[in-house]
Amino acid sequence: MQRRTLVTAGAAALAFPSLILAQGLPAGPVRIIVGFAPGGGTDILARVIGQKLGDMWKTQVIVENKAGASGTIAADYVAKQPGDGNTLLMAHINSQAITPALQKVNYDAAKDFQPVVLVGVTPNLLICNENQPARTVKDLVELCRANPGAVSFGSAGTGSAQHLALEMFMLAAKVKAIHVPYKGSGPMLTDLIGGNIQYSFDTMTAATPHVKSGKALALAQTRLQRVPAYANVPTMAESGFPGFEATTWYGLAGPAKMPLAMAKRMNEDINKVMLMPDVMEKLAASGAQDGGGSTEKFGDFMRAEQIKWAKIIKDGGVKGEA
Secondary structure, three states, X not given: OHHXXXXXXXXXXXXOOHHHHOOOOOOOOEEEEEOOXXXXXXXXXXXXXXXXXXXXXXXXXXXXXXXXXXXHHHHHHHHOOOOOOOEEEEEEHHHHHHHHHHOOOOOOOOOOEEEEEEEEEEEEEEEEEOOOOOOOHHHHHHHHHXXXXXXXXXXXXXXXXXXXXXXXXXXXXXXXXXXXXXXXHHHHHHHHHHOOOOEEEEEHHHHHHXXXXXXXXXXXXXXXXXXXXXXXXXXXXXXXXXXXXXEEEEEEEEXXXXXXXXXXXXXXXXXXXXXXXXXXXXXXXXXXXXXXXXXXXXXXXXXXXXXXXXXXXXXXXXXXXX
């Protein structure tokens, strides 16, 4: 009888390998929900991490795009999922820090998520298509001053990191431009390259393939120090705007109901993934820095960002969608 029980248990474990392999990980396929269209920075990094986790966990890790409302549709969806770890959010500065301070959302960014890990902090790149005459920050400022309210800047949506970078630029340069929101960097970049819009403060992750191909030109980057991947591109601070810093960041989070022990177990594996040479190379190419660390580090980071951007939005009188 005892032998039969052991055989049955062994057969069950073979039928459901996740029972053996999980060790605190979710059973069955895992979905990483991305709040933007395919081809954007959030989507690119989610797929890099997801593929490696699928191999490591011996299960499907599927990236699912729920674009719109600057990533808040995806965040709201994940916040309401069960805490079994099968649904994760590719958390983003827009959905977790900026938009909740800009307009009403249907979740509490500070309470409805279990932080897992910070994937990286990246500069934005001030980019344009190859047909634009102004190819330095100085020339762009002059162009905007000569054509007030006529120069177009695309973003991943109203209240996005790109939008806020544009608002910072307009305040600092004392110029007016047109903000054109999209449902993510992917479609925005398509229009920028096609000439339907002129400029963008887009994420380095999303913009890099187009800059490398020569279809988009990089005028400046928006962290205070140049990242190695763009050693020849000046910062906004170097281009006449001291202290100008507007980053984009990414991380993984689950619903608040997800057990802390599971989040910590996932955190261990994602930290290992981010140390893989090919992943490190892709992160570096995207300008992603300062990633990894504990669940607590990511939670503290998100809280600090929520406070920072709420103050900037209030002080700048920035308005969201009606």
